[in-house]
Amino acid sequence: MLFSNVAAHLKLDFVGKDLEIDSMNELSLSLPSQLAFALHKKYSCELKSSKAKAFLITSSLIEHLPEDSSYIVSEDVSISMAEATKLFHKSPIESNLPEAVIGKECYIDAMAKIESGVVIGSNVTIMAGAYIGTNVVIKDNTLIYPNVTIYRDTMIGSGCIIHAGSVIGADGFGFSHTKEGKHIKIYQNGNVIIEDDVEIGANCAIDRAIFNSTIIRRGTKLDNFIHIAHNCDIGENSIFVAQTGVGGSTKLGHNCVVSGQSAFSDHLSIAPFSTFTARSGVTKSITDSGGVYSGFPLMNHRDWKRLQIRIAKLDQ
Amino acid sequence: MLFSNVAAHLKLDFVGKDLEIDSMNELSLSLPSQLAFALHKKYSCELKSSKAKAFLITSSLIEHLPEDSSYIVSEDVSISMAEATKLFHKSPIESNLPEAVIGKECYIDAMAKIESGVVIGSNVTIMAGAYIGTNVVIKDNTLIYPNVTIYRDTMIGSGCIIHAGSVIGADGFGFSHTKEGKHIKIYQNGNVIIEDDVEIGANCAIDRAIFNSTIIRRGTKLDNFIHIAHNCDIGENSIFVAQTGVGGSTKLGHNCVVSGQSAFSDHLSIAPFSTFTARSGVTKSITDSGGVYSGFPLMNHRDWKRLQIRIAKLDQ
Amino acid sequence: MLFSNVAAHLKLDFVGKDLEIDSMNELSLSLPSQLAFALHKKYSCELKSSKAKAFLITSSLIEHLPEDSSYIVSEDVSISMAEATKLFHKSPIESNLPEAVIGKECYIDAMAKIESGVVIGSNVTIMAGAYIGTNVVIKDNTLIYPNVTIYRDTMIGSGCIIHAGSVIGADGFGFSHTKEGKHIKIYQNGNVIIEDDVEIGANCAIDRAIFNSTIIRRGTKLDNFIHIAHNCDIGENSIFVAQTGVGGSTKLGHNCVVSGQSAFSDHLSIAPFSTFTARSGVTKSITDSGGVYSGFPLMNHRDWKRLQIRIAKLDQ
Incomplete structure (x- = not known):
């Protein structure tokens, strides 16, 4: 243009x-x-x-x-x-592209929808009700359970498992605000990249990037109901327990462990090997690797435990 | 009857x-x-x-x-x-109604299910795996992503976007309790009304009303995993960040901003232009507009910030 | 073998x-x-x-x-x-089993997928986009809304209602960890049992057991976005309000009431008739029945209310 x-x-x-x-x-x-x-x-x-x-x-x-x-x-x-x-926004469906290319020994259920331009490796299983959008790439040995939705241009590695109801590549949540209080959509023109050996639980949502890519790196495992916002970069071999959310553009280093119902603000950078106990609320970046954190506001896990005892004593 | x-x-x-x-x-x-x-x-x-x-x-x-x-x-x-x-409960599917009426220049995927009695405006896109229930009305230029479920009698305005996996019009959570501890279903005989220019993220759930309507008003934008219970009335141009829940019959004024993992009790009334920071827990109505709130129990945001500093000092 | x-x-x-x-x-x-x-x-x-x-x-x-x-x-x-x-893991789909057996007066939408080996009772409704996996059993009068996914070997009782987008029987979140920080999948070879008269809201996820069964007992009602991890045993006539999560192997007695956004750690045992107010965080077992609890760390509800007043006074 x-x-x-x-x-x-x-x-x-x-x-x-x-x-x-x-x-x-x-x-x-x-x-x-x-x-x-x-x-x-x-x-x-x-x-x-x-x-x-x-x-x-x-x-x-x-x-x-x-x-x-x-x-x-x-x-x-x-x-x-x-x-x-x-x-610069692409239509959700493009029909003038070449027909999908499917590798050897795949099982693609007749009730799955495969849009055009898709490239699927060998030994891939795509179950009924799954939606594979325009130009999506899925590599070998990946298993897509029923009613998963993969938006256009998503790239999925080999050996991945995506459980039912998960949505990969929906629009990130981005709006500009007028003086009159209206919200003008920022079209989300990037995509999602899921690297190899990632497992994604049921009913997760990983949003596409505004520009460039939201990335889930190799070997990371997500439990159910995980929300990953646009432009996040989730490091290798990380673990996210259920109902956790990560705000836009936040980057986690490799081998982080995030317990259930935790949350991260946007635009943070988290050091590798960081551990967060249940319901942690992370609003600041973490530069030292290997720490264990709790609470909201977040603090060192030991401090948090001691603090809870002090708080309980207030009522004596 | x-x-x-x-x-x-x-x-x-x-x-x-x-x-x-x-x-x-x-x-x-x-x-x-x-x-x-x-x-x-x-x-x-x-x-x-x-x-x-x-x-x-x-x-x-x-x-x-x-x-x-x-x-x-x-x-x-x-x-x-x-x-x-x-x-007074209507069956989930009614088959003796007129065939769906579809406007001009729509894209309705052959793998979408359109029940009878449906009325769809012009330039509407309904992608594979979407379910459009009996008597649903969808106005012009609206985009329904794959695997969205819209229960019967829902009304959706023009220019809306509903992302994959969202469920509009499922039963509200209502039961009467016997002395023996059993729960008798209160059938949810109302519907959901989504006004114009509303965007709903992936894997949201907006429940139908017991009687009358659950309403999402014009220009409001929901991120992923938003739970809106039966009979809520969400004001115009509001913003809900991911994993937030609103209890039954709660009304929010226009231009509210609700950050991630927040929650509202039922039967509240919230003034316009109220802002809630992440993980707010709102259990009382708010009458003055324009406030900024935090915490659970909820308090003025500035007080909450100062209080967190005091709490942290307990451990010194 | x-x-x-x-x-x-x-x-x-x-x-x-x-x-x-x-x-x-x-x-x-x-x-x-x-x-x-x-x-x-x-x-x-x-x-x-x-x-x-x-x-x-x-x-x-x-x-x-x-x-x-x-x-x-x-x-x-x-x-x-x-x-x-x-x-010992079974393939997600098995095709050499007998064709599904469907009872009298059922409505099975042509756009629902019924795998082989399935047994469905009489007067069952299965709406478009629902997925019923290999060997699933569904008893009389049960209603499955659109885009529900029921994984193989799940057993569902009579008189149940499962709302759209819910996923029953996805893999529990279990991994063994190598010294190099990789996560080796523990295949989840158990199943889910949903007893009679259970209602499950929209977009819930109830994971299959590692071994044996995850159980939701008779008469229990789940709101939207409920996460039940592998090997949980949820007692009869319990109530779970939206966005609540239960960790693996936790057992709740009958007639528990769990308010919104609450969470339970894994391997707990909770006495019958326990009540948890909104956003409770339960990390220890409860042996006495009939208590009312709040907060995280969890405490007696009255103590929690009094403690919140004390905490608020810190800032005076």
Whole structure:
């Protein structure tokens, strides 16, 4: 799509050369073919070093643009960005793609729906009522139980097990807010990548990324009702017990253990080998690996246990 | 149905004129064609002003009935009411209704199930594995992802998005309890109304009303795993982050923001523009708009933050 | 399967007579035809009185084996046990069984999937998108809503209602952990038994047992999003409000009432008529019946209420 078309869609002017744009991305990850955006002055440094050539920015950032940039200035970059994501959004179903390619010795139930563009490895089982969206890739020996929904463009490794009712790749929860209190959808144009040997319990939900990918890394095991928001990166060989939720863009290192009903805020970074006891509420990043944590607000597990005894004594 | 038939079903006598009854309702909302019920003496004032003409009541309320009322007296109104709801309950599927009417430029997957009596607007997408129950109405431009279940009589507005695995219109959780500790089902004879521009995440559950409607108002956005119980009324342009639950009959004003893993008791009324931080536990109504709240028991967010610091100091 | 084949699969030696083994079980419940296992020295007493004749044990337990036992010694019984469960695991689908037997006056939607070996009673309704796995038994008058998934070997009583999106019989969450931090699946070879008159809300998940059965007893009612882990035994006429989770092998007595967002640790035993207020976190067994509890850590409800007042006063 031409940059001039983006500007026309946003009903804004563009400055600089017209360029072919293939997608959008956040500032630090943008490629030369992508439209980058910056909402606040605090992004001036990132802006200078961005590889992007086309930008959607607030006027105070014009002076910080790399040389020869093309740009659109918006008084409300957040709303303009949301509107722009719609331009790059793919339809939930695409029908003009090649028919699905299915490997050897697969069992694909006649009541499963396989959209076009799908590539399935060998010895894969897809049970009745499962939905495999456009362009999904599923590698060897993976087992998809009934009524699982896998949205388009998801990539699933080999040796995975996905239990019934789980939803992989639904839209992340992202909106820009107007002054009148309405919520404008930020279309979620990324995908989900599930690496090898991941097991996902019943009725989980792993959201697709805004841009780029939500990732569940090799060997990680999720119990039932796990919520993984958009753009999370869950490290290898981690364990999530039931009813736990992880906020957007949070990254966990490998071999974390998260007990039931725990929750993580968004944009955190958690060190490897961290353990969280039941109902932990994690709102800050953790840099040292190997810790054991409890409570909300979160604290060292031993401190939390001692504190509970002190609290109980208040009533004496 | 004749009021005399209701009495016969309950194995109780009726007093007064026999009347045609088309449904049941709670006292304050009953129409003249509806059977109203009152369990406790405290309802005597509501009883006097009720528009209903047929009542199921405890004997102590006879003297408070409007003139010319027909009534059934029960020693256990709660159980009798539950038994009566069964009489007015519609079968989950009805087959003698007209075939579904589908608007222009819709995509209805051959693996979606559309029951009879359904009315679908134009440019609606219904993906594989979705279930659209008897008499459901879906307006223009709405997108239903795979394996969504929409129970009978649900009404869905235009421009809505419902993500995979969500269930709209399942029975609310209502039972009357016998002295022997058994639970008698209160059939949920109401429906769900989703207004325009609502987005519902993956694996949500919005229950149908006992009587009347559970309502999600225009522009509201739900993340994944949101539980909305029967007879809730969720105001316009509200935001619910993942794994939050709302108890029965609770009403939220417009533009509320509810962070993840929060919960509301039943029968609350929450002022507009209220904000709840993560894991709030709301057990009382809120009358002033614009507040920010935290914790369980719930308190002002600033107080909660300060209190957490005090609590942490207990262990010093 | 011959015991010698189990040993070969585990690449370990066996001692004693070769025996025909039909399945595995935990020590205290093992039958003579089952392979029992014991990880720690603390099981020496249980070992002595076990009815099993074939054992997988750590070397320190050899001296405590019953006479004439056959056994395999493993340096890591936990890993060997997980590997052995794979041998006794049944495929998710079995196609060489007799066609399903359906009783009188059933409604089975053409878009429901009924695997072979299924036995369905009379007057059963199975709606579109429901999945009924191999060898499932469903008794009279039960209603299965759309997009429910019932895994193989599940047994469901009469008069049950299972709402849309619920998953009965998915694998329990069980893994053995290698020294390198990998998780080896313990195949879940048991099943789920739902007794008569149970109602299960939307999007619940009730996991199958490792060995033996997860049981939901007669008359119990579950709201939406209830998580019941493997090997739980939920007593008669209990009530679970939304978003509650129960850890593995926990047993609740009859007529318990569990309010929303509560959770139970694994391996607890809870006395009948126990009541838990919203968001209770239960980590210890309860022996006295009829109590009312709150909080996390859990305490007597009255104490909890008084303690909350004390805590609030800290900030004065």
